[in-house]
Amino acid sequence: LDLCRNAKMYYFETDHSPSMRVLGGNDQIPRALADALPDVRFNAIVESVRLTSDGVAVTYRQEDSHVTIDSDFAILAIPLTTARSMDFNSSLPSVHQKLVDEISYGAVTKVLIEYRKRFWDERGWSGRLTTDAPIVMTWHATSHFEHERGIITAYTGGGPGVKLSALSDEERIEMAVTEIEKHFPGSSKSIENVATIAWLNEPFTRGSYMALAPGDVLKHWKTLFQPAGRLFFAGEHATPVQGFMEGAVESGQRAAREILGAP
Ligand SMILES: Cc1cc2nc3c(=O)[nH]c(=O)nc-3n(C[C@H](O)[C@H](O)[C@H](O)COP(=O)(O)OP(=O)(O)OC[C@H]3O[C@@H](n4cnc5c(N)ncnc54)[C@H](O)[C@@H]3O)c2cc1C
Structure with missing residues (x-):
């Protein structure tokens, strides 16, 4: 199924868009996003996420201190390979925990x-x-x-x-x-x-991008788009335009829309 998706994306588009580059380097994109946001915490490594009945508690480490943020909603936008080493405190539904633990990534x-x-x-x-x-x-x-x-x-x-x-x-x-x-x-x-x-x-990627293995689509694809309680999934893996920056942005917009429309 993943091969069909890729084939459609690469070979059956009649209107091929040109290859685009960010002059000066891609890192300008997250830097500009950070400049535009009111509260970005750098060097903050998320180690634990706990789903509660009315929100999500996220604990991160910054140098020697640990900080927990209790929020109504959260978006998990890190590669699932790195989420794998986070402690979800047994609070993730089992389909989501399996998704995090099992889905395949490439090794470029x-x-x-x-x-x-x-x-x-x-x-x-x-x-x-x-x-x-x-x-x-x-x-x-x-x-x-x-x-x-x-x-x-x-x-x-x-x-x-x-x-x-x-x-x-x-x-x-x-x-x-x-x-x-x-x-x-x-x-x-x-x-x-x-x-x-x-x-x-690389400690913060642990893989290149999601590369679905046989069986992954039927087992995990739908779960990528289902929130776990009030925790939503975004990133290059949680979008039909998978493996691309465009898809990562699209998934963030989707997750934000879903949260805005959530009860
Ligand atoms: C070899 C290669 C070639 C590629 N070529 C292209 C291309 O030509 N065109 C294209 O569009 N895309 C390309 N991509 C894909 C593109 O890089 C990704 O789709 C995009 O970077 C994904 O964005 P993201 O925000 O989902 O994840 P990321 O950019 O990986 O951002 C995730 C962030 O989470 C942080 N993080 C991870 N774990 C934790 C943690 N525990 N706590 C706190 N923060 C954490 C990371 O440091 C990172 O800043 C390529 C990727 C690779 C590897």
Whole structure:
């Protein structure tokens, strides 16, 4: 079912919208949202959520102190992989607790390699590589602007992503650089910078994005859209436009509308 959904999204849209980027970086979006809100608490790690008969109690840790907020409603907008390590004090309905515990997430890794020269232009290569080597695929990440330098992204998901997540950052970078060097001898001499991330290892994501496994749709999909008492679910996982920022925003708007209309 998830494959059908993806196929519809990618292959059957006649009116393809262009690929968009946030100039200056995506982090500007949450920063701007935070600036516009009256009360945002940074470095506050939610450790416990308790559903009560008329609200939700959320406890977070900020440095050495713990603070509990008692609210009429709450929206859980964090990845369910990180919600998994929170204590719901046995207050979640069992279908929701199962959703949190079981739903599958992807294990993407990226290696970004900045080259002083876009050697691929001279060699007639687009930057796209699809290979049965461990890195699986690459693309040119800076094609949207003119510059002497350029960045190639190595993007690895699924089983290969799990394997690359288990490597150290240095080993993962080395693997990607070596693979590209194999196809384009001499290319590694013009490397200026490298960076890598394995979302599985990030404490606040513990996975890339929801990647439904066989059986997940029938077991969990509907529950994503049902509140647990006065706790609502939002985020990239709780929307039909799943896996995208657009979907995350849509889900937040949906949850807010539902709360405004709630008794
Ligand atoms: C490799 C990769 C490529 C992607 N490419 C694209 C793309 O091209 N286009 C696109 O639209 N989307 C893309 N996405 C998806 C996009 O990044 C997500 O859909 C979007 O960031 C989800 O937003 P969100 O608000 O649901 O979750 P997040 O952005 O993950 O925000 C959740 C927040 O909750 C915080 N948090 C987690 N646990 C706790 C806790 N216990 N207490 C307090 N805070 C906590 C986190 O720190 C984070 O700030 C990509 C994602 C990945 C991993």
